[in-house]
Amino acid sequence: MxxxxxxxxxxxxxxxxxxxxxxxxxxxxSFATPLLAGLAADASPGLIAQELFAxxxxxxxxxxxxxxxxxxxxxxYANRAALRLWRRPWGAMVGMPxxxxxxxxxxxxxxxxxLAAQAQQCLWGYRGIRVDSTGRRFAIEGACLWxxxxxxxxxxxxxxxxxxxxxx
Numbered sequence: 001m002x003x004x005x006x007x008x009x010x011x012x013x014x015x016x017x018x019x020x021x022x023x024x025x026x027x028x029x030s031f032a033t034p035l036l037a038g039l040a041a042d043a044s045p046g047l048i049a050q051e052l053f054a055x056x057x058x059x060x061x062x063x064x065x066x067x068x069x070x071x072x073x074x075x076x077y078a079n080r081a082a083l084r085l086w087r088r089p090w091g092a093m094v095g096m097p098x099x100x101x102x103x104x105x106x107x108x109x110x111x112x113x114x115l116a117a118q119a120q121q122c123l124w125g126y127r128g129i130r131v132d133s134t135g136r137r138f139a140i141e142g143a144c145l146w147x148x149x150x151x152x153x154x155x156x157x158x159x160x161x162x163x164x165x166x167x168x
Contacts, residue, residue: 058081060075060082110128113126123146
């Protein structure tokens with residue numbers, strides 16, 4: 001029997017390591033700039049996953065479900081900065097409908113931004129109001145949204161990154 005303390009954290013699971021690589025490569029394709037500056041091109045999947053999780057920039061991703069459908073896309077990734085900002089542990093954040101990161105009044109504009117990013121492959125300078133697990137509201141500014149691509153180049157989700165936010 002293996003002790004639980006030997007199990008890797010969820011952001012270092014094989015699936016999360018593959019997703020971290022996908023986040024970085026899709027970002028590079030969309031913006032022609034690395035998501036994580038200074039990371040060696042030949043870095044191991046484990047190092048990539050750990051560096052992305054530990055990054056100061058907020059990074060989130062959701063699956064490829066239609067943003068206009070119910071429940072819409074579900075979160076498939078949130079780094080430590082995102083978990084802290086939304087005041088949720090990995091197990092509560094990853095898997096929840098991504099629309100719940102915003103208040104009901106903000107969800108229509110959020111959906112429009114996601115659809116625009118989907119059509120244009122990426123979107124720069126997004127701003128909006130979000131809400132954490134306790135109802136605390138905060139504004140985000142300068143967010144970049146991009147489409148995730150699978151190994152064959154097909155869209156399979158979307159991601160966002162931002163570093164500018166403040167409490168309301």
